């Protein structure tokens with residue numbers, strides 16, 4: 319029985335073509351700046367997103383940490399959304415390693431942080447307060463595409479108040495593909511989104527399908543500071559070109575195909591529509607959230623167990639979550655929808 323793994327878009331295995339690209343990569347010691355495949359990837363992503371420089375890092379978590387610590391000093395703070403990865407899901411790293419305190423704000427229903435709330439959170443220059451230095455946003459946020467005009471307004475506000483701006487774009491290309499629409503230029507949209515920010519982090523190990531790795535993009539000066547943080551965090555790797563080659567391959571071949579993942583997510587949401595005891599959110603990209611209602615409300619662990627016994631994996635930490643990616647297909651999401659329907663009918 320084929321496993322249908324909808325836990326995350328991080329579960330993909332490298333394709334045959336990606337493995338061949340990895341094997342063929344020219345390698346060197348990246349701590350000396352000598353790895354041609356790493357250097358090529360860094361130039362490729364920086365130029366694609368319109369930045370001077372980029373830094374290849376092992377994970378998105380480390381990329382965000384490098385960004386916050388490149389922008390902020392001890393005793394500074396960053397304004398961030400409650401649900402954002404770099405606040406909620408990274409073990410409080412910026413506070414632990416950098417003594418940078420977060421100022422988390424609630425999200426509005428469209429995933430944005432209210433401009434008035436951002437403005438009100440920025441502290442006056444006064445010894446009572448931490449120094450507010452950075453606004454961090456995320457796109458997509460839990461699969462939600464943050465509106466383009468909002469990105470412009472929020473970063474303009476930050477800049478007017480003297481704040482730097484960082485985008486956690488782990489799934490930036492999902493947002494870009496969704497905004498570009500069929501036949502649109504997703505790469506140009508990605509560059510437009512990134513252009514609003516001082517630094518942008520992108521993950522190669524999510525929907526792009528590489529086994530590991532993220533990149534932080536920014537000015538030469540910021541990336542030099544981030545490089546120092548990466549070293550301190552233990553993230554400077556040697557012949558990392560093996561991984562960078564996979565990321566380069568992903569950038570060349572796996573961006574536009576994210577539209578397939580989005581179509582699969584819509585198909586899954588349609589398959590789950592109208593099931594009693596389940597409310598499904600229409601997905602904008604590759605993540606489907608669903609909530610159990612009424613008598614079914616407390617049965618999520620039971621449901622996930624029943625799915626697992628049929629070879630279908632999903633998560634349900636806060637809400638049921640199903641993520642589509644390179645390694646699932648129509649038959650797989652149809653099987654998942656049918657199994658959920660059977661469980662809730664029984």
Ligand SMILES: *Cc1c(COP(=O)(O)O)cnc(C)c1O
Nearest residue numbers: 377378379380403456486488521
């Ligand atoms: C996955 C993710 C990260 C972190 O990536 P890791 O490589 O798992 O550390 C950061 N931000 C967002 C939005 C993510 O989805």
